[in-house]
Structures are given as structure tokens and as C-alpha cells.
Amino acid sequence: MRVSDCMTRDVRTISPERTIQEAAGVMATLDAGAIPVGENDRLVGMITDRDISVRAVAKGMDCSTPVREVMTQDIRYCFEDEDVEHVAHNMGEIQVRRLPVLNRDKRLVGIVALGDLAIGATDRQAVGSALGGVSRNGGAHA
DSSP: OBGGGTSBOOOOOBOTTSBHHHHHHHHHHHTOSEEEEEETTEEEEEEEHHIIIIIIGGGTOOTTOBGGGTSBOSOOOEETTSBHHHHHHHHHHHTOSEEEEEOTTOOEEEEEEHHHHHHHOSOHHHHHHHHHHHHSSOOTTO
16 A cells, blocks of 8 residues: 555645744644645645644743744655555654655655554554654654
8 A cells, every 4th residue: 555545635834934833723723743844835844743842832932933943854754655564664763653745746745644554554563663663762852
């Protein structure tokens, strides 16, 4: 099965110039923990609820802080035509719960979460291994 078969296609992005308060509001509206950050039709980052709490609030930044200042710029992504088990393995290795999905022209076409992969994977062990990898200590905020 390919990532395109189980990803979420209707993805909302936010501009890096918007505030973290606006980003948090979008997350609340969408009931999502992450939003891709887009600028000039390109993916330039990701912002998560954890980025807001650890990189902004914990350091005393106010709610008008631009998304650009706390977003993750080292974007990890997958392609829509990749195999679900392969992507699940990679997510465990790099310790992320969700990835933006790009087409081969590197345009954002969706987002995939571990839960999506769990539904779409035929190899449940691959997804279980990915979850174990994501859950171990030592991620980006450790």
C-alpha cells in the first residue's frame, strides 16, 4: 500500500509570519497537533503544539511571536508514492508521529500520521516498531 492511500489530503498550512497564537488557534479548530508552514507555495517548516510549549512558552515568548521563530525548519517528509511500511520504519527512526506528504515535484499533497499508517499497513509489526521508535527518549526536544 502507498502513503497516498491512507494520508489526509485536505491539509491546512500557516504562514511563517503568522503568530504562534494563530497557529495554536488553527490547531484547536482542526483538533491537530501540527501544521505545515508554507511560504510562496513551498513547505518551509512544521509547527507543533510541542514547539509552541517548549520553544516559546517555556522560554517566556509572548503569543505574538512569529511562527518562524519556533517552527522546525529541518523538515522531514515522505513522498505520496512510498510504501507504507517503509515510511512507518522511517518515522520510528527519526522519531516523528506525523510527516508532510509531498509529490515528486516537492509540493505538499497531504499529511500522514502513525495512526493513518496503522490503518493502512499490512505489516502491523512495522507500525508497532515505528511507534516504539517514536516513543523512546532522545527526540528533537529532549
